[in-house]
Amino acid sequence: MTRTTTTRKDVLQEFRRTEILAAAAKVFGEKGYEATHMMDVAEAAGLAKGTLYLYFPSKDAIYEATLRAAVSELQILTEDHIGRETDFAGKLAAFVRVRIAFWSEKQSLYRVIVSLGREAHNQKRSIALQRKVVEYLTQLFRRASAAGEIPEQDFEAAAWATMDAIRGVNERRVYSEGNTTEHDTRFLTEFLLNAVGWRSVQGGPQ
Amino acid sequence: MTRTTTTRKDVLQEFRRTEILAAAAKVFGEKGYEATHMMDVAEAAGLAKGTLYLYFPSKDAIYEATLRAAVSELQILTEDHIGRETDFAGKLAAFVRVRIAFWSEKQSLYRVIVSLGREAHNQKRSIALQRKVVEYLTQLFRRASAAGEIPEQDFEAAAWATMDAIRGVNERRVYSEGNTTEHDTRFLTEFLLNAVGWRSVQGGPQ
Numbered sequence: 001m002t003r004t005t006t007t008r009k010d011v012l013q014e015f016r017r018t019e020i021l022a023a024a025a026k027v028f029g030e031k032g033y034e035a036t037h038m039m040d041v042a043e044a045a046g047l048a049k050g051t052l053y054l055y056f057p058s059k060d061a062i063y064e065a066t067l068r069a070a071v072s073e074l075q076i077l078t079e080d081h082i083g084r085e086t087d088f089a090g091k092l093a094a095f096v097r098v099r100i101a102f103w104s105e106k107q108s109l110y111r112v113i114v115s116l117g118r119e120a121h122n123q124k125r126s127i128a129l130q131r132k133v134v135e136y137l138t139q140l141f142r143r144a145s146a147a148g149e150i151p152e153q154d155f156e157a158a159a160w161a162t163m164d165a166i167r168g169v170n171e172r173r174v175y176s177e178g179n180t181t182e183h184d185t186r187f188l189t190e191f192l193l194n195a196v197g198w199r200s201v202q203g204g205p206q
Numbered sequence: 207m208t209r210t211t212t213t214r215k216d217v218l219q220e221f222r223r224t225e226i227l228a229a230a231a232k233v234f235g236e237k238g239y240e241a242t243h244m245m246d247v248a249e250a251a252g253l254a255k256g257t258l259y260l261y262f263p264s265k266d267a268i269y270e271a272t273l274r275a276a277v278s279e280l281q282i283l284t285e286d287h288i289g290r291e292t293d294f295a296g297k298l299a300a301f302v303r304v305r306i307a308f309w310s311e312k313q314s315l316y317r318v319i320v321s322l323g324r325e326a327h328n329q330k331r332s333i334a335l336q337r338k339v340v341e342y343l344t345q346l347f348r349r350a351s352a353a354g355e356i357p358e359q360d361f362e363a364a365a366w367a368t369m370d371a372i373r374g375v376n377e378r379r380v381y382s383e384g385n386t387t388e389h390d391t392r393f394l395t396e397f398l399l400n401a402v403g404w405r406s407v408q409g410g411p412q
Contacts, residue, residue, distance in 0.1 A: 114329070123320065123381060157393045160378070161371040168370030175333060187363045195401035 017055055020045045021069045024062045029108030033063065033116050064125070067113065071129050074102050075136070088144035089198060093189040095137065096166060100181050100188075103170045111174050134159045141196060151197045158196050165192065223261055226251045227275045230268045235314030239269065239322050270331070273319065277335050280308050281342070294350035295404060299395040301343065302372060306387050306394075309376045317380050340365045347402060357403045364402050371398065 023044035027036050038059055042052040056062045081094040103110040116122045137159035144150045169184050178184070193199065229251035233242050244265055248258040262268045287300040309316040322328045343365035350356045375390050384390070399405060 123377075127378065127381060153396075154393055158397060160374060161394065161397050164370045164374030165367040167374070168366060171329075172333065172366070175330060187360055188367065190359075191364060191367050191401045194403055195397045197400055197405075199403075 013055075016047075017065075018069075020047070020052065020055055020062070021066050024066045025070065025106070025109050028063065028066060028112045029106070033059075033112055038062075063116070066109075067125075067129065070106065070109065070113075071133075074099065075133065077102060078133075078136075082140070088140075088147070088149040089189075089193055091140060091144075092193060092196075092198075093185065095140070095162075096188045096192065097181070097185040099166050100170060100173070100184055104173060104181055107174055110170065114171055114174060130163055134163060137162060144196075144198075149198060153196065161195065162192050219261075222251075222253075223271075224275075226253070226258065226261055226268070227272050230272045231276065231312070231315050234269065234272060234318045235312070239265075239318055244268075269322070272315075273331075273335065276312065276315065276319075277339075280305065281339065283308060284339075284342075288346070294346075294353070294355040295395075295399055297346060297350075298399060298402075298404075299391065301346070301368075302394050302398065303387070303391040305372050306375060306379070306390055310379060310387055313380055316376065320377055320380060336369055340369060343368060350402075350404075355404060359402065367401065368398050 020041065023046075024036075024041045027040050027044050031040065036059065038052060039049055041059075041062060042049045045052065056065065078095060078098045081098050082091045085091045085094050113126075134156065138155045141150065141153075141155040141158055145152055145155070165188060169178075169188060172178055173184070179187075226247065230242075230247045233246050233250050237246065242265065244258055245255055247265075247268060248255045251258065262271065284301060284304045287304050288297045291297045291300050319332075340362065344361045347356065347359075347361040347364055351358055351361070371394055375384075375394060378384055379390070385393075
């Protein structure tokens, strides 16, 4: 096995890569995918176009990396917030809240993602990225079931349905005034807790 | 008030319009939206291009009419199947089953609809078309609540979440092997019945 050593060059490259992606997210959000050119991203990142190409071979590669960076940031936030909760209801509420609040703050980027998610190519990529979150959520459901908090069920299907419901709310928030993050979070959390049978196991109020 | 009289000409025009839309659904499904030209639709419908323009001014107009025709057909099927059910659980199961089975039969058209939903223009149109179904579903929930079958809740939000979960399943069915219509219908029906609190009111098994 080789030991991984981080050199000064690695650090600088990683730093610049992060700067490019932050600039790209901004440009994509403002101009949309089609109207964005490599030159716009280079300018926003304060780089020569040639330098940008050293980091990313194409606009699609930048877009994919932007998407992955956002998804990764969201996953870190999700795990952080869920980690602070002790019971399943709190964890599911945190999962819903983080995902609504995160995209609410990045609405212009979210609009680009939604608009691009529809092409077959992007659709498959989007399903692949979602699959990781679905696996995470499936584990959350499985542990809750092991702890007697929810009954046995098709946890993966429940995870997909949970993701679908959250995605729907987020998409409508982009195109209409909609409700507050708190209102949408509360409704969805209760809807989903019921859906996975949390109340019935707890024997809570009807 | 004027009396509506249906002339022989009206009947023929309506018949031809229906034929055009059936041909268009086939062509859009086979070629996708971008690659479809007015000429392709005219040929598939057995018409001269000039005649086609007497009915529809543009490809977008044909697409919109195709979409409306499909949504309208789906709504008639939905009401028919729901009308045969007596209780809320049966009605919701029918709603889910019809929507999965319908798009399963029209997968190539559904793929086009999904791929086009991406543009803001189409996204808004799609939300507007969905809104009518959401209203219908909201009424279904409201009546079930009045009959004591489910508790009071934000019925419209519940209707949107129901639509989102069904849409998610249908989208994944387009891009992956997936499960049988029956399996997906059963899972979603139970998930959604729980979500809107059907079991808890019925006091059924946990």
